[in-house]
Amino acid sequence: DTEVTQTPKHLVMGMTNKKSLKCEQHMGHRAMYWYKQKAKKPPELMFVYSYEKLSINESVPSRFSPECPNSSLLNLHLHALQPEDSALYLCASSTRGGGTNTEAFFGQGTRLTVV
């Protein structure tokens, strides 16, 4: 199983709503990532979790709150978003072996629209 599953596939939310994006993998990967991708732009790294601990936060606004409840799950909690936060949100996972020779597997993303 080399799948990273993201739910929901599409999400429309108001600026006062609270919602969560979910990501799941069963490959035993201990590094998990959130990316944000605007139209016609490359994915931008938001957060990295390593062994269920937040190891990298790329200065993401606090209205985005990541959570890693266990080694297979990664959530992204959303609150008080702005229309400019509308984007494709991608989750990825990779092994945490030594060195830099591990490929990442990506989910198909959640298409978020903030109205």
Add this chain to the structure above:
Amino acid sequence: DAKTTQPTSMDCAEGRAANLPCNHSTISGNEYVYWYRQIHSQGPQYIIHGLKNNETNEMASLIITEDRKSSTLILPHATLRDTAVYYCIVRVAGGGGSEKLVFGKGMKLTVNP
């Protein structure tokens, strides 16, 4: 962090080999070169990676120059399904022992019938 430079776009005829170049002149000795691609509105897909030797798998071949300052991804028989944005990435080490995967602008490959 090592950066990569790719052409903005490239066209290729279906059935021909597609050679996608990438420059990474500031790569350090223990950094790998990774290639990913992203078909419209899908998540990025891993293609291949290498350190200094040439690599081949069922999808593509990766040729890395001896000085490691550039590489070429080769799709031996391009099909219409290979139309995508291709990203050449040098894997960097981030804080806390984790490893970042940072995307550059990538290159749009269009395979024409």
